[in-house]
Amino acid sequence: MMNMALQTTLRGHLVHNEPMGKHCSWRTGGAAEIYFEPADKQDLILFLTQTANDVPVTWIGLGSNLLVRDGGLKGIVISTLNKLNDLRLLDNGNVYAESGVTCAKLARFCQKHNLDGADFLAGIPGTVGGALAMNAGAFGFETWQFVKSVEIVNRLGHLESRESSEFKVSYRSVELAHSEWFSASVFCFPVKTDDEESNIKPLLAKRNASQPIGLPSCGSVFKNPQGDHAARLIEAAGLKGFCIGGACISTKHANFIINENNASATDIEALITEIQHQVKQKFNIELNTEVRIMGDKL
Numbered sequence: 001m002m003n004m005a006l007q008t009t010l011r012g013h014l015v016h017n018e019p020m021g022k023h024c025s026w027r028t029g030g031a032a033e034i035y036f037e038p039a040d041k042q043d044l045i046l047f048l049t050q051t052a053n054d055v056p057v058t059w060i061g062l063g064s065n066l067l068v069r070d071g072g073l074k075g076i077v078i079s080t081l082n083k084l085n086d087l088r089l090l091d092n093g094n095v096y097a098e099s100g101v102t103c104a105k106l107a108r109f110c111q112k113h114n115l116d117g118a119d120f121l122a123g124i125p126g127t128v129g130g131a132l133a134m135n136a137g138a139f140g141f142e143t144w145q146f147v148k149s150v151e152i153v154n155r156l157g158h159l160e161s162r163e164s165s166e167f168k169v170s171y172r173s174v175e176l177a178h179s180e181w182f183s184a185s186v187f188c189f190p191v192k193t194d195d196e197e198s199n200i201k202p203l204l205a206k207r208n209a210s211q212p213i214g215l216p217s218c219g220s221v222f223k224n225p226q227g228d229h230a231a232r233l234i235e236a237a238g239l240k241g242f243c244i245g246g247a248c249i250s251t252k253h254a255n256f257i258i259n260e261n262n263a264s265a266t267d268i269e270a271l272i273t274e275i276q277h278q279v280k281q282k283f284n285i286e287l288n289t290e291v292r293i294m295g296d297k298l
């Protein structure tokens with residue numbers, strides 16, 4: 001077990017051997033050696049400057065797209081959820097949001113300030129940091145469409161602002177250097193015209209009708225292959241409702257895996273592998289995971 005020798009008192013919350021199931025929407029997973037929630041950005045920077053550079057760091061937001069294997073995560077996990085929480089309208093009408101702000105809060109903030117385009121974020125159960133890292137999207141919109149610039153923090157605790165044009169962005173992915181993370185973003189949403197209604201309610205209703213909301217899942221497990229839908233392929237392979245251990249393919253939406261009965265991360269990963277195998281065998285199509293799988297096997 002790693003030991004943290006920190007010189008200055010941190011104001012955040014630091015624990016050893018923290019079960020990651022508490023911080024992931026699948027409600028399962030191994031433990032983090034060190035788990036840290038900074039009190040704010042200054043506290044985060046202090047923490048990064050005080051920890052040895054060779055200790056691996058993993059950032060998480062709401063854990064709504066994460067599978068942490070049962071053997072756990074080495075090094076440090078940093079969670080900024082509701083901690084890096086600054087959200088404000090800038091003089092030029094752009095929106096500044098720190099990485100721990102939830103997507104739902106950002107969507108409501110934009111609605112309140114008569115800004116258009118952010119409604120799709122209302123139903124994505126993640127943080128701004130996670131939405132940036134994943135280029136989260138729904139209903140034809142993607143996060144990076146609205147990013148003007150981002151604030152990056154590196155392993156040494158240095159902050160830097162970068163324009164969105166400096167990033168290579170694609171479907172559910174952004175290229176970010178190793179040991180750099182998003183601490184905040186400036187978004188540019190267009191101003192609504194007078195007669196435009198908010199779409200938040202109808203979009204949430206649409207989700208509720210088609211997805212198993214409220215059950216422990218990570219949303220869509222696989223990226224949609226070019227010109228097709230992962231859910232359609234999984235259903236056509238006859239896998240809806242199929243389970244391994246406590247992990248089951250949703251009968252409502254076949255691209256969702258539900259932790260129905262105390263599934264381990266091993267159960268979920270085995271089910272992911274089985275789906276990939278069956279879809280490859282039946283349709284000769286490779287399904288790639290959207291979900292980020294990390295940590296050690298038991």
Ligand SMILES: Cc1cc2nc3c(=O)[nH]c(=O)nc-3n(C[C@H](O)[C@H](O)[C@H](O)COP(=O)(O)OP(=O)(O)OC[C@H]3O[C@@H](n4cnc5c(N)ncnc54)[C@H](O)[C@@H]3O)c2cc1C
Pocket residue numbers: 025058059060061062063064065066099123124125126127128129130131132133134135136137138180181182183212213214217218219220292
């Ligand atoms: C019911 C349900 C519905 C969903 N619907 C959608 C949807 O419609 N569209 C969609 O795109 N996704 C959807 N998701 C998946 C998930 O909500 C998104 O991917 C979300 O953006 C993840 O944000 P998070 O804060 O939970 O990130 P986490 O799951 O905590 O992390 C995801 C990845 O981002 C990295 N990361 C997190 N924060 C930072 C940071 N500050 N800097 C750098 N890297 C960071 C992590 O290391 C990890 O690799 C859904 C999930 C659920 C459970």
